[in-house]
Amino acid sequence: MRNVLIVDDEVQIRKGLQWKIDWEDEGFQIAAEAGNGEEALSLIEKNRIDLVMTDVRMPRIDGIELAKECKKHYPDTKVIVLSGYSDFEYVKDSMKGGVRDYLLKPVDPEELREVLSRMKDEIDQEKRKQLELAKLKRIVRTQLQEVQEQALLSLVKEEWLQHSVVVEKLKLTRLNSFLQANVKAQFISVEIRDIKGKSQRVNELRATFQMLCKEIAESKSHLFAFYDPNYTNMMQFLLLIKADGLDSSTQIAKTIQHNVKKLLKLETVIGIGYVVKGLSEFKTGYISSLLSWSQSQLGTHSEIVDETVKKEWFANFPPELEKKITNAIEQTNMEKFELELNMFLGEKTKQSVFSFSIGANRILFSLVSVAKKYNMETKNIERLIWESQQAIWELNAHKKVVDCLVQLADMIIERVRNTRITDGKLIVEGVRRYIDQHYGSDLSLTILSELFHINSAYLSEIFKVQIGRNFSEYLVDRRMKEARKFLEDEHLKIIDVANLVGFSSSAYFSTVFKKHNGQSPIEFRRSTGIK
Structure with missing residues (x-):
């Protein structure tokens, strides 16, 4: 009425x-x-x-x-x-x-x-019209959230190749605040548990819980939420520390806990990591929040674990050691992997329990990244990842952790080896997935061939055979598809859309867009009702 x-x-x-x-x-x-x-x-x-x-x-x-x-x-x-x-x-x-x-x-x-x-x-x-516009804005906002979540996850897993790529991606996804000099941040890991201990209800409300977390993050300009598929019933938050001291990590955790209990009738177990400084420490900061969470008590009561993990307990692990371990996997050299693993986590390193746990988590993240790159998310690999996590969280199972990591690495190496002796279908599928996720980055056959340890000419050949289009055509098609979605957001300038889909020049982007769509970006916007 x-x-x-x-x-x-x-x-x-x-x-x-x-x-x-x-x-x-x-x-x-x-x-x-x-x-x-x-x-x-x-x-x-x-x-x-x-x-x-x-x-x-x-x-x-x-x-x-x-x-x-x-x-x-x-x-x-x-x-x-x-x-x-x-x-x-x-x-x-x-x-x-x-x-x-x-x-x-x-x-x-x-x-x-x-x-x-x-x-x-x-x-x-x-x-x-207003309802359609509101729906469109929600879709566009969701798309930007997805891009930001992917960027955050890649950031804490250190999946990008170069620092310049990290800076470019953060700018394109409107996460410029991470690039401030001496930026300080803190990670918060939130798990939902049912009051009555019934996992079915947790499964039913998981998507609603994720949406609630995103809404909480949206209400604060310095709080960001993202989902890590390796932790099914959890959401992760990244809090940028403000100079005025308002909205401390504990206050944020209590707000999350209150809202989840009030709206979803679920209990939450929250781990708060220590404060880190600069992008280079984000990965360790994320792991510290997971380790804090792992100190929680079993059961169905809400709990916040804060200041359990002390920064001084962690050793400074050189990033080149992780790269050596990743290269050993890519080169299908199990002997080299075990040698590097022993240097990294061996008993002779004389690390504290918490320092060992941080190191083991860093290696596990590296193995998961390789598995993801080659599309190896099988039940056996997921089971081994879960067993490795469980062993790390026990905090006193050194041999068990190392054995799990070795077993997981062996399975991944076998899959990588099988991938390379096939007709290239699995390699191409991995490359295609990588393009779909990183279309906004600087991509070339040379970069992808180095990433997947394969000759660039051979990659070009098998890509066209398997996909039916050459690499450049597929990349441009993907970029144009995403560009059409971003152009529906009236708040994004043409240059913003161009940058988001991997073009540094708005003029060249407009030329390519018109060639593929029969309309310039401005004409396309007008056809959708956006002035």
Whole structure:
């Protein structure tokens, strides 16, 4: 039902207008009355008014001024003016000032019905457009969230090849705040558990829990949420530490816990990592929050584990050791992997329990990245990843952790070896998946061939055979597909869209876009209703 506000300085005229027709039969209801334009504006501010029917001549603010104010501050509210013959020309001249239609006094019931029918169609059409626009904005916002989540996950897993790529990706995904000098951050890991210990309910509410976490993060400019597939019932938060000290990690954790308990009736176990400084420490900071979480008690009660993990307990692991381990896997050299693993985590390194756990998690992350790159997310590999995590969380199972990592590495190496002796289908599938996830980065056959340890000419050949298009064609098609989605966001400039899909020049992007879509980016936007 559409809401109507009747405005006239004479009570009898207001009542008479109400009795002219059955308003509900026409799809309207009288929501309020006002004696002048000033009262009307006050009512419009407090209530949802779809249609205003107002007299022209009234004290304080007259009908024409009221229409102008509505057009300026409440553009969705339609205004119909009631006038006598003496005001007819005056009212006609005011049609550009916010008046949608007019009726001559005394109001004829049939004319009133005709005007209301037109207004109903206009109101309903505009509401449909608003709903479609809101839906589109949600889709675009979700797309940007997905891109940001992927960037965050890659950042904490250190899946990018070069620092310049990291900087470029963060800028493109509107995460520039991470690039501030000496940026300080803290990770928070949140797991949901059912009050009654029934895992089925946790499974049913997992998606809702993820949406709730994203909404909490959206409400704070310095808080970011992302999902790590390796931790099914958890969401991860990255908190940028503000200079004013407001919104501490503990306060954020309590807010999350309160909202999940109130809205979902689920318990939460939360681990808070230590404060890290700079992008290079993000990975270790993330692991520290997971280790804090792993110190929680079993059961179905809510808990926040804070300050369990002390930064001074961690050794400074050189990143080149992880690269050596990854290279050993890529080169299918199990002997080299075990040698590097022993240097990294061997008993002779004399590490603390927590330092060993951090190191083991870093290696596990590296192995998972290789498995993901080659699309090895099989049940056996997922089982070994889970067993490795469980062993690390025990904090006192050194041999068990090493054995799990060796077993996992052996299985991945075998899969990599099998991939390279096939007709190239598995390699190409891995490359295709990588392109789909990193289309906005600087990609070339040379970069991909180095990443997948394969000759670039051979990769070019088997890619075209398996996909049916060459590498450049596939990459451009993917970029254009994503560009069309981003162009539907009216808040993104053309250069922003170009950068998000891997183009440094908006002019070149526009040329390529028009070649593939038959329209320039601006023309495409206009065709979707965006100016």
